[in-house]
Amino acid sequence: MAAPESSPTPAQQGPPSGERMMMWGVAVVLVVVGLIGGKTHDTAAGPAQAGGAASLTRPAGKQLPRSRPTRLLIPKIGVDAPFTELSLSAAGQLQPPPADDVNLVGWYGKGVTPGETGTAIIAGHVDTKTSAAVFAGLDELSQGDRFTVRRADGKDADFVVDSSETFEKNDFPDRRVYADVPRAEARLITCAGDYDRGAADYTENLVVFAHLV
Template sequence: MAAPPSSPAPAEPAPPGEGSGPGGLLVMWGAAFLLLAVALMGGHGKAADSKQAGAASATAHPAGKHLPPSQPTRLLIPKIDVDAPFTALTLGPSGQLQPPPAGNVNLVGWYADGVSPGEAGTSIIAGHVDTTTSAAVFANLDELETGDRFSVERADGNEATFVVDSAETFAKDDFPSSRVYADTPRAEARLITCAGDYDHTAKDYTENLVVFAHLV
């Protein structure tokens, strides 16, 4: 994921905190996000992995259609009845990515220091699978399959339509950060939420579900 030229590089994230109690608030893709800025901005031996992943992606998927930067306003996933507004996600004081407010179960967030959906590069979109009170916006994200489509309405009036390449689940302690977050020459998106079992001791889910998609 590449930040727009005018945007400052985000600070290196620290390990995220634990969950918010029984019922299972989404903890933003667990420990995986701590490698995001490191892998993409350099340091701690991860830059090479990201560059290799980006080079491989460039070879397999040359640059194609993309849109200019613009704030996303709404995520539409017809197959699972998602019609949700966006909120910007930033890094908190401790360096972890802040999740969308848990009080609104129909809300998704995007990593605002990265590229916007439809822009060339990797856009990160996240949402809760549930909260302490009910199922949330990404409760049925695991139903998406290769070939399914979703779209993002944007502030500039354009609608970015994506097709799903794959939907995969990863253990949080074995999350492929360089693959998920690596910069790409074409416009891609990642939909991310929690998955697996809820660990009441850690107050977190054991896995993350990632939907990989590209702009069409």
């Protein structure tokens, strides 16, 4: 059950000490399945299928060769964070970045690298057991804002935000978020909404959609 409308946002309050940490939920399972070319649940196509005809009409735009991301810079919200590579658990779920480092973002290592053609997935904690975390201010980003991913090849991947949207976790638009696309795009993802103590999870996901410029 959601908290009353007057409740503080997760960045302001969140769950009590000892429980406060980003929970990844269903959306992460879907991205992992999609990025490795498998099938999603029966009601949605995987990312490799989800772009459809609409995505094929987009211009290819700028793109960079594959290279591991090393640092994420978002000047508007003061983010200057290193990357860690995220992998799958035995259950097939994407492992989150370590919760003991509040200034760390994760990238799925078997997915698209930021700047490469396709959809690169970057995830971070909104808060941890001890404090607000790297993506606590992610909801401040809006259309036209910019961020940069520094890469191991020495090239910077500069992105501009197309939109910032929040989705209920039980109605997450996986085909839209993780669709395979013909240009270089990125998604910044964290948790949002109220913290449901019964489910030990936040109720929503915040997704920032962006493309390489």
